Amino acid sequence: DAGVTQSPTHLIKTRGQQVTLRCSPKSGHDTVSWYQQALGQGPQFIFQYYEEEERQRGNFPDRFSGHQFPNYSSELNVNALLLGDSALYLCASSPLGRSRDTDTQYFGPGTRLTVL
Amino acid sequence: GQQLNQSPQSMFIQEGEDVSMNCTSSSIFNTWLWYKQEPGEGPVLLIALYKAGELTSNGRLTAQFGITRKDSFLNISASIPSDVGIYFCAGLPYPYSGGGADGLTFGKGTHLIIQP
Numbered sequence: 001d002a003g004v005t006q007s008p009t010h011l012i013k014t015r016g017q018q019v020t021l022r023c024s025p026k027s028g029h030d031t032v033s034w035y036q037q038a039l040g041q042g043p044q045f046i047f048q049y050y051e052e053e054e055r056q057r058g059n060f061p062d063r064f065s066g067h068q069f070p071n072y073s074s075e076l077n078v079n080a081l082l083l084g085d086s087a088l089y090l091c092a093s094s095p096l097g098r099s100r101d102t103d104t105q106y107f108g109p110g111t112r113l114t115v116l
Numbered sequence: 117g118q119q120l121n122q123s124p125q126s127m128f129i130q131e132g133e134d135v136s137m138n139c140t141s142s143s144i145f146n147t148w149l150w151y152k153q154e155p156g157e158g159p160v161l162l163i164a165l166y167k168a169g170e171l172t173s174n175g176r177l178t179a180q181f182g183i184t185r186k187d188s189f190l191n192i193s194a195s196i197p198s199d200v201g202i203y204f205c206a207g208l209p210y211p212y213s214g215g216g217a218d219g220l221t222f223g224k225g226t227h228l229i230i231q232p
Contacts, residue, residue, distance in 0.1 A: 006158075043159070044222070104149065
């Protein structure tokens with residue numbers, strides 16, 4: 001049973017560029033959430049996608065956008081990159097259905113983004 | 117927004133010792149999750165708690181959901197070298213829409229270091 005997968009593992013960009021990160025959820029999961037983890041901090045919630053729509057958003061600017069595809073995979077796009085966007089970007093997926101288990105989020109290995 | 121206060125920030129212990137860490141909040145949380153993260157990896161789910169007062173074990177790990185719904189603790193018994201890592205508490209705030217529809221709020225982590 002494949003877990004949450006993310007690509008690429010590492011990425012180096014320069015200020016002002018745009019980046020797209022990809023995530024495939026765990027088998028049987030339909031909800032995908034994205035988090036940003038700065039060095040030495042806990043992950044911060046960016047947004048969540050369900051049924052191809054953004055369902056909830058954390059305190060992040062509009063430069064951060066996303067998409068979910070019919071196969072439940074998701075992309076995170078960041079425009080006009082700033083030095084402060086350098087972080088580990090984590091994708092998490094949650095199971096189908098509306099039981100308490102759907103509150104549990106499983107994380108991928110992350111994409112390390114460095115902005116120069 | 118909600119914040120989780122996780123303590124201690126770091127722990128230096130001897131192999132074989134028991135470990136205890138906790139997480140508190142000024143507001144109610146509906147679900148508590150405990151994760152472990154190792155360098156360069158995503159957080160790995162250790163224990164999920166869904167009901168106030170719930171006590172759940174996973175091998176040498178035990179976690180409890182506080183009665184007030186504002187705190188949780190994680191204990192590790194008889195620590196071994198592979199327990200080294202950063203432990204995060206995370207919670208889903210109340211009220212919430214359920215069905216995995218919310219972003220997790222994370223603590224800042226407890227860095228566990230084991231001296232042989």
